Amino acid sequence: MKIKSGNLCIFIILIFNIMSAQAASGGVIHFYGRVVESGCDITQNGQHLNMTCDDKGKPVVYQASVTNLSPLTSRDYRIERISRQNIQGRPNLAIINVEYK
Numbered sequence: 001m002k003i004k005s006g007n008l009c010i011f012i013i014l015i016f017n018i019m020s021a022q023a024a025s026g027g028v029i030h031f032y033g034r035v036v037e038s039g040c041d042i043t044q045n046g047q048h049l050n051m052t053c054d055d056k057g058k059p060v061v062y063q064a065s066v067t068n069l070s071p072l073t074s075r076d077y078r079i080e081r082i083s084r085q086n087i088q089g090r091p092n093l094a095i096i097n098v099e100y101k
Helices: 002-023
Strands: 041-045 049-053 058-065 079-087 090-100
Touching: none
Parallel strands: none
Antiparallel strands: 041 049, 049 058, 079 090
C-alpha cells in the first residue's frame, strides 16, 4: 500500500506541475501609474538658457550661460547631464542635449 500511495503522490505532483505550466503560458498583465512630473522646458534668452522645471506643481526657473551649462545640471534632481554640441561651420547654432535620470 505504501508503494501505491507514493506513486499516487508523485502522479498528483506531476499533474499539478503540468497544469501550473499551462496556466502560466498566457495571460494579461495590467500596469497602472502616471508621470508625476514632466521634464523641464529650456528656452534661450540672448546668451542665457532658461530651464523651467515643475517642482510640486509650481514652475521654477533656472538660468545659465549658453557657454557654461554645468550650473543647470546641479539645479534639478531629475537632470543627469546637459551637454552642448556646436554645429560645425555655424558658430551661432548648437544642439543642447538634456539627459534625465
